[in-house]
Amino acid sequence: xxxxxxxxxxxxxxxxxxxxxxSIHQGKFVGLIGPNGSGKSTMLKIxxxxxxxxxxxxxLYEDDIIHMAQRKLAQEIAVVSxxxxxxxxxxxxxxxxxxxxxxxxxxxxxxxEDFAIVEESMHLANVQYLENRTFNQLSGGEKxxxxxxxxxxxxxxxxxxxxxxxxxxxxxxxxxxxLVKDLPITIVAALHDLNLAAGYCDExxxxxxxxxxxxxxxxxxxxxxxxxxxxHVQAGISKNPFTKxxxxxxxxxx
Amino acid sequence: xxxxRYPLLILALMxxxxxxxxxxxxxxxxxxxxxxxxxLLFTKLGLSLETTxxxxxxxxxxxxxxxxxxLAAIVGAALSISGAAIQALVKNSIADPYILxxxxxxxxxxxxVILLGAFSVxxxxxxxxxxxxxAISAVIIVFLLARVNGRxxxxxxxxxGFAISMVFSAITNFMLMMSKQQGGIQAVMHWMLxxxxxxxxxxxxxxxxxxxLVFTLLLLNYRQLNALLLGEETAATLGINLDRFRIxxxxxxxxxxxxxVAVSGSIGFVGLIIPHLxxxxxxxxxxxxxxxxxxxxxxFLVWADMVARIVIAPEEMPIGIITAVCGSPFFIWMLxxxxxxxxxxx
Numbered sequence: 001x002x003x004x005x006x007x008x009x010x011x012x013x014x015x016x017x018x019x020x021x022x023s024i025h026q027g028k029f030v031g032l033i034g035p036n037g038s039g040k041s042t043m044l045k046i047x048x049x050x051x052x053x054x055x056x057x058x059x060l061y062e063d064d065i066i067h068m069a070q071r072k073l074a075q076e077i078a079v080v081s082x083x084x085x086x087x088x089x090x091x092x093x094x095x096x097x098x099x100x101x102x103x104x105x106x107x108x109x110x111x112x113e114d115f116a117i118v119e120e121s122m123h124l125a126n127v128q129y130l131e132n133r134t135f136n137q138l139s140g141g142e143k144x145x146x147x148x149x150x151x152x153x154x155x156x157x158x159x160x161x162x163x164x165x166x167x168x169x170x171x172x173x174x175x176x177x178x179l180v181k182d183l184p185i186t187i188v189a190a191l192h193d194l195n196l197a198a199g200y201c202d203e204x205x206x207x208x209x210x211x212x213x214x215x216x217x218x219x220x221x222x223x224x225x226x227x228x229x230x231x232h233v234q235a236g237i238s239k240n241p242f243t244k245x246x247x248x249x250x251x252x253x254x
Numbered sequence: 255x256x257x258x259r260y261p262l263l264i265l266a267l268m269x270x271x272x273x274x275x276x277x278x279x280x281x282x283x284x285x286x287x288x289x290x291x292x293x294l295l296f297t298k299l300g301l302s303l304e305t306t307x308x309x310x311x312x313x314x315x316x317x318x319x320x321x322x323x324x325l326a327a328i329v330g331a332a333l334s335i336s337g338a339a340i341q342a343l344v345k346n347s348i349a350d351p352y353i354l355x356x357x358x359x360x361x362x363x364x365x366x367v368i369l370l371g372a373f374s375v376x377x378x379x380x381x382x383x384x385x386x387x388x389a390i391s392a393v394i395i396v397f398l399l400a401r402v403n404g405r406x407x408x409x410x411x412x413x414x415g416f417a418i419s420m421v422f423s424a425i426t427n428f429m430l431m432m433s434k435q436q437g438g439i440q441a442v443m444h445w446m447l448x449x450x451x452x453x454x455x456x457x458x459x460x461x462x463x464x465x466x467l468v469f470t471l472l473l474l475n476y477r478q479l480n481a482l483l484l485g486e487e488t489a490a491t492l493g494i495n496l497d498r499f500r501i502x503x504x505x506x507x508x509x510x511x512x513x514x515v516a517v518s519g520s521i522g523f524v525g526l527i528i529p530h531l532x533x534x535x536x537x538x539x540x541x542x543x544x545x546x547x548x549x550x551x552x553x554f555l556v557w558a559d560m561v562a563r564i565v566i567a568p569e570e571m572p573i574g575i576i577t578a579v580c581g582s583p584f585f586i587w588m589l590x591x592x593x594x595x596x597x598x599x600x
Contacts, residue, residue, distance in 0.1 A: 045487075048490075048491055049490070050487050050490060050491075069495075070490065070493050070494060070495040071493035071494075071495075072493075073493065074490075074491060074492055074493030074494075075493070077491070078491065079487075079488070079491040081487055081488065081491075084484055084485060084488050085484075085485060086483060086484055087342075087345050087346075087347065087483045087484075087485075088347070088483055088533055088538035089533075089537070089538055090480075090483075090537070090538050090539065091537065094480075094537070094539055098477070098480060098481060098484070098492060099492070101477045101478075101481055101492040101493055101494070102492060102493030104477055106474045106475075107474065154492070
């Protein structure tokens with residue numbers, strides 16, 4: 001459904017992304033992994049059109065997203081970015097309701113349907129108990145989940161997450177990944193924690209120095225050799241006895 | 255906010271505005287009872303035929319005090335909604351309607367009329383016309399400076415506004431320094447601090463219509479204004495065409511501020527504090543912030559103008575001094591409140 005074709009991106013003379021090509025299929029949970037500075041966030045920002053590529057093209061259902069109206073794009077792609085500073089304060093409910101913005105014409109009021117969607121999104125993201133609290137009083141993890149609820153209320157077909165588990169404690173990391181995995185939509189997430197990536201993603205894209213280094217299932221991609229080459233760590237790979245998913249452990253040779 | 259609190263608050267503020275306006279018309283060198291004011295108003299509107307007002311009272315109310323009180327309300331409401339919109343546009347809580355250079359541009363225009371007699375061919379309207387022209391020129395320059403590759407950058411907008419204000423203030427100061435005219439400097443100072451003394455029915459029409467236009471436009475776009483508070487990136491992912499929306503806001507808010515400054519001078523502080531006060535009371539949702547700001551701004555300026563008229567009567571105090579003197583302590587009190595964060599989330 002989403003295709004990234006030969007994308008390059010430079011700021012001034014520095015090339016950040018080099019000829020990246022991949023496709024994302026409907027309903028998949030795709031993880032974008034790679035060391036700091038490998039271009040994960042930049043790649044995501046090009047997909048949701050916050051940055052404009054220097055060359056190449058991103059297509060959604062065969063249409064170049066560059067030509068899409070902003071409102072239309074927001075109905076297709078929802079984003080939870082790393083940080084969302086909120087100037088002045090909103091209640092959680094008002095913030096989640098903002099997810100309905102792309103569907104609202106000038107005079108349209110928020111109707112029963114919107115409120116139902118907001119309720120459901122808050123329920124899914126487990127922030128319903130916060131609905132009357134104000135956003136800036138919340139902890140980092142709570143804020144993240146509120147922003148996720150806001151993105152869910154957008155009812156987009158693709159959800160982009162830029163390091164969604166940052167700031168979350170271990171319980172909420174797994175809770176968030178469980179929730180996201182069960183969504184019937186396509187997910188593209190930049191992830192730092194390779195065990196989370198291994199446990200939840202259907203496919204992984206490995207980035208190194210602004211280029212796509214490898215793609216495939218977690219089993220194909222997460223090998224001792226790749227980890228050594230891309231992340232510069234020694235890794236051991238086994239199976240998690242409970243989930244039967246890959247489990248990685250790391251060490252250095254000192 | 256519970257279901258009925260918002261309509262009730264709006265209703266209470268409307269009544270408060272009417273009461274304040276009535277009271278402001280009553281106050282002055284000739285005492286007038288509220289009954290006479292309302293009788294006269296109904297007569298003028300053709301709803302009643304009898305009035306107990308004497309001819310003199312009728313002239314004082316209808317020709318002098320009422321237009322002035324109405325202008326105060328319009329200017330207060332206009333500055334408050336402009337301030338609220340600009341604060342969202344530049345995502346900064348210290349922004350006010352003059353941050354894009356409107357007041358310094360208007361000052362150049364007004365000063366050149368007062369000291370140099372520019373535009374004297376158009377008579378009484380020269381001052382307003384020149385002030386408006388100056389205001390709009392300043393904003394256009396700021397706007398062009400802030401555009402990079404067809405996009406408006408907020409930081410550049412703020413810095414360009416600052417730079418252009420400096421340049422225009424320098425021009426005003428230069429004209430003041432070079433002027434040999436008796437009383438000219440005082441007249442310019444008086445204008446810059448703001449006054450509603452020039453209010454006549456004939457020059458209320460344009461500010462009122464522009465106010466209604468811009469108010470409606472902003473209210474129709476309350477979702478966009480809210481989304482701007484989440485930052486550019488998030489606003490865009492919520493489907494807002496930022497470049498187009500920013501241009502729209504800059505254009506219309508500058509038009510409104512320019513028109514208001516042209517008739518009243520650059521009255522400070524209102525556009526900065528009223529939106530903060532409203533957020534403290536009613537939250538940040540622009541659907542609520544805009545109407546309540548308009549009403550509270552109107553009430554505040556009606557009272558400020560009344561004080562300006564009476565405090566050193568028969569002389570008049572510039573209203574800008576009143577807004578600053580009354581506004582600052584209140585603003586400082588707000589600064590010390592822990593519950594209101596001015597947007598930095600602490």
